Amino acid sequence: MKSPSVEIISECFIKPKFISEEANKPVYFSPWDIAMLSTHYIQKGLLYPLPEYQDFSITTFLEDLKDSLSATLTHFHPLASRLDTVKQENPPSFAVFINSDNSPGARFIHSSIDMTVADILTPVDVPLIVQSFFDHNKAISYDGLELSLLSVQVTKLIDGIFIACSVNHMVADGCAFWHFFNSWSEVFESKRRNERIVSISRPPVLRRWIPTGSGEILTLRSVNDDQCIDRPNPPFLKQRIFHFSSDSLSKLKAKVNLECNTTKISTLQSLSALVWRCVTRARRLPLERETTCRMTADNRKRLSPPLPDNYFGNSLNSLRATATAGRLLDCSIGWAAWRLHQAVVNHDDKVIKEFVDSWLKSPFVYTASRLFDASCIQIGGSQRFNIYGNTFGLGKGLAVRSGYANKFDGKVTVYPGREGGGSMDLEICLLPENMEAFESDEEFIGVVTC
The missing domain is CATH 3.30.559.10 (Chloramphenicol acetyltransferase-like domain)
Structure with a gap:
């Protein structure tokens, strides 16, 4: 048919x-x-x-x-x-x-x-x-x-x-x-x-x-x-949407902060650490291999003076945390989340302007080789975007979806959950053999709502 x-x-x-x-x-x-x-x-x-x-x-x-x-x-x-x-x-x-x-x-x-x-x-x-x-x-x-x-x-x-x-x-x-x-x-x-x-x-x-x-x-x-010009040409990927209720995320955040004896680690940092660990485990990387979790950071409010919230253009940098696969999996999820938290806290006006100064001295464009690494994950999007407020006279949308663009093995996109209240959806792209192991990972499935 x-x-x-x-x-x-x-x-x-x-x-x-x-x-x-x-x-x-x-x-x-x-x-x-x-x-x-x-x-x-x-x-x-x-x-x-x-x-x-x-x-x-x-x-x-x-x-x-x-x-x-x-x-x-x-x-x-x-x-x-x-x-x-x-x-x-x-x-x-x-x-x-x-x-x-x-x-x-x-x-x-x-x-x-x-x-x-x-x-x-x-x-x-x-x-x-x-x-x-x-x-x-x-x-x-x-x-x-x-x-x-x-x-x-x-x-x-x-x-x-x-x-x-x-x-x-x-x-x-x-x-x-x-x-x-x-x-x-x-x-x-x-x-x-x-x-x-x-x-x-x-x-x-x-x-x-x-x-x-x-x-x-x-x-x-x-x-x-x-x-x-460098045109991305990723391999065939499995793309799945995972939902996390506000209650499940609250429990994860509390667990992570308790492990680190702090209250500073955010929900997104906690969830990102979970995905980083579980994707690394699913890939079965050599224990000595260095793995990276990149998070897209909005620079608007981090600059001094800050850019307006309504600034229309790009104002992004990628911050990162690294660890060997063995260390990442041996240590607690709180350890991974704290590394991400430190990367976020340290991304300030000084760091942003150092990046800009470096770019001005040697301008470059992002290419597939810069974005893709078989041992990294890249987390983009945001749970703060107003996605389900777009009604167009049709009522509340049923789901958000994306096209072919900007996908590679390890790309994770964050969306707010449809029910609101702090819930989130993750769109995750992985090679087929890694997705099968990832979606059955007990640590990950213990947090997923559906």
Whole structure:
């Protein structure tokens, strides 16, 4: 029997409803943005139940989505632009920037598939078909020279709707991604209430943070810009979602802090330590092999002076804790969690600016070899993102899912649990042979709720 596939019904481009003088100016990138040149687009989306009321019209719904998207892009105009480059010959280098000239806008796709919500949520593994719910599959940020910086794909299922966004990673990090998503939903709801003036509660701060004294335009040193490009090509991975109730996480946090005779270790640090240990055990690494747990850190509040909460761009660094596999597994989970806690505490303004200074002296972009290590795990996302507050007139989403992008063996993405209250979901990607051992690990399963 042939498996169902996604059918593209229509596509168009959406421009901002109003274009200000500021929107016509080029936007130059910070070091954190430029480092994302070879990383995939961010791909996140929400699954909703199809409304039960009889007068629901998918055509009307799509038009409302487009209209509200156009209004939202008035505030987030970089997402309706394209990337551009300027090259210098002496020394050989090039700069990438956001250029609104000649851009048709953000892409909007309407698609459908003969599948149910249960077909997506019931399988143990996240079905591969979910990757087809996202546009710009396998695209990296550099491709924004030709591709839209934002692409929305709305897929109608038999009894559900999936709203997916693909956003260029040079333009936004996770915080900025969900800031846009939240604002779009907010505008949609305002328009449904027939409000005359549609504003947003959190206007984005679009001006990029550029280090003092470094000049407005930062460059990469290369004869040709494609010399900086490295396209990720990960092996086949198992992808699963694990849920942790607030009660289960509270018990884990209390256990970890008790072992360390402290109250300072956070819930996320405790859970990250658990995953680090259990993935390392599942991989059966040699005891002398060094293993690393990396955690993505938001720099906005750590800088002095801090960046605004609504800063729209990238402001990320990866902090890390290391240990040999033998030491990690021989010591308690509290020992591992304390190492992660110290890494978080030590990531301050001084450390961030030392990274930036180092980057300015020798600019680089993140590549697969920098991100992937067969003995490490990388934890991204956040339980603090407002994901389930995006309703679009459909009610609370049923689940958040991601596309092909930014996945490798050991990638862990944190989401808030649907029921709230401090619960969390983890999206974990592992090689098939390691996933089987990991999901049956007694230490891990003792904390998982479902």
